Structure formats: C-alpha cells, structure tokens
Amino acid sequence: MTEKPAPEKVEDHDVIYALRTVHQTQTQLNVMADQKANMLVGTIVICLSFLFTRFSSLDLSNTYWIVILSLIMLLELVGIFFGIMVIKPRAKWSNHTMKIEDVPNPLFFGFFTQYKEQDYVDYMKQALSNNANSRELILRDIYQIGHVLKRKYNMLKYAYNFAGAGIVLGVISVISRLLVE
Numbered sequence: 195m196t197e198k199p200a201p202e203k204v205e206d207h208d209v210i211y212a213l214r215t216v217h218q219t220q221t222q223l224n225v226m227a228d229q230k231a232n233m234l235v236g237t238i239v240i241c242l243s244f245l246f247t248r249f250s251s252l253d254l255s256n257t258y259w260i261v262i263l264s265l266i267m268l269l270e271l272v273g274i275f276f277g278i279m280v281i282k283p284r285a286k287w288s289n290h291t292m293k294i295e296d297v298p299n300p301l302f303f304g305f306f307t308q309y310k311e312q313d314y315v316d317y318m319k320q321a322l323s324n325n326a327n328s329r330e331l332i333l334r335d336i337y338q339i340g341h342v343l344k345r346k347y348n349m350l351k352y353a354y355n356f357a358g359a360g361i362v363l364g365v366i367s368v369i370s371r372l373l374v375e
Contacts (some may be wrong), residue, residue, distance in 0.1 A: 195249055208323070209329060210325075210328075210329075213329060213333070213336070214332075215334045216336055217332060217336055217339070218279045220237075220336060220340060220343060221339070223340065223343055223347075224342065224343060224346065225345055227343065227346040227350055228280065228281050228346075229347075230280075230350055231277040231278075231280035231281045231283060231349075231350055231353060232277075234273065234277045234350075234353055234354065234357060235277040235278060235281075235353075236275050237357075238270050238273055238274050238277070238357055239274065241270070242267065242270055242271075245263070245266075245267070246358055249263070258367075258371070260298055261283065262363070262364070262367040265360075265363055266360045266363055266364045266367075268360075269356050269357070269359050269363065270356070270357060270360040272352075272356040273352075273353045273354070273355075273356035273357035273360065274353075275353075276350070276352040276353035276356065277349075277350070277353040277357075279349045279353075280346050280349045280350050280353065284342075287314045292308075294306075294309050294314065294317045295317065298334070298338070298339050299334055300314075300317065300318065300321065300331065301331055301332075301334075301335045302335070302338065303338030
C-alpha cells in the first residue's frame with residue numbers, strides 16, 4: 195500500500211506576505227479611485243467654467259443651443275456629483291455602547307477610536323495573540339475594503355459615463371449644427 199505524502203505545510207510568513215500584498219493592493223486601488231475622481235471633477239469644473247465664460251457671447255435666442263447647453267451642463271453636473279460621492283468620506287461611526295469584542299473591524303479607525311486607548315490595546319493584544327486571529331482580522335479588513343472599493347468604482351463608472359455623455363452630446367450637437375448651417 196502506498197502512502198499519500200502529507201500535505202505541505204504553508205509557512206506562516208508566506209500567508210502573512212500574501213495577505214499584506216492583497217491589503218496593499220486594495221489600499222492602492224482606493225487611492226487610485228480617489229485620484230481619478232479628483233481629476234475628473236477638476237476637469238469638468240474647468241470645462242464648465244470655460245463654458246460659463248463663453249455663455250454670454252452665444253446667441254441665446256436660439257432654443258437649440260439653450261437646450262443643448264442645458265443638457266451638457268446637467269450631464270456634467272451629474273458626473274461631478276458622482277465624482278464627489280467617490281471622494282466623500284463615508285465613515286460609519288459605531289454605536290459607542292457596543293462592546294469592543296463586537297466591533298466589525300477593529301483595524302478601521304472609525305471603530306477603534308470610540309474606545310479608550312488602553313481598552314483597545316488590551317483587546318488587540320489578545321486578538322493578535324496567534325496567527326489565526328491575526329489572519330482573521332486582516333481578512334475582515336480586506337473584505338470590508340473590498341466593499342468600499344466596489345462602491346467607489348461603481349460611482350466612478352457613473353461619473354465617467356455622465357461626463358463622457360456630456361462631451362459626446364456637445365461634440366455631436368456642434369458638428370450637426372455646423373453641417374446644417
């Protein structure tokens with residue numbers, strides 16, 4: 195009878211390196227989403243500022259241009275709104291009556307700052323007493339960062355879609371108007 199080889203034991207530091215890499219990647223994606231939203235909002239604001247300065251020189255007796263410009267501005271404002279929703283801080287402050295053991299994520303500042311420093315340190319020393327507990331804390335943090343990223347990137351997608359729709363509408367309307375005249 196042949197014996198199956200024992201499953202290879204993964205060394206603890208390999209697991210921690212993998213978790214750290216995932217955590218760093220998600221943190222970088224979070225920063226990248228904020229930067230993209232900031233750039234988009236800034237670009238839209240500059241374009242709208244330019245449009246507003248030129249608004250008085252346009253023939254506003256022509257309802258075509260009023261409707262087109264209104265639609266473009268509306269689409270761009272919706273894009274700005276979604277961009278701001280990406281970068282807006284959204285911290286859920288926990289109910290202070292919750293016991294520290296019941297906090298959903300003791301690694302997130304919005305939760306742990308509700309407790310006295312020594313209570314937090316004592317809890318974390320106990321929670322980080324072994325690798326399994328440490329891994330669980332990091333995994334919970336990774337999971338919750340993932341939920342934040344999902345929300346941010348969905349909002350970012352909407353911001354870019356609305357901003358792009360405003361640009362496309364503007365280009366098409368100008369080209370169609372030039373072809374007609």
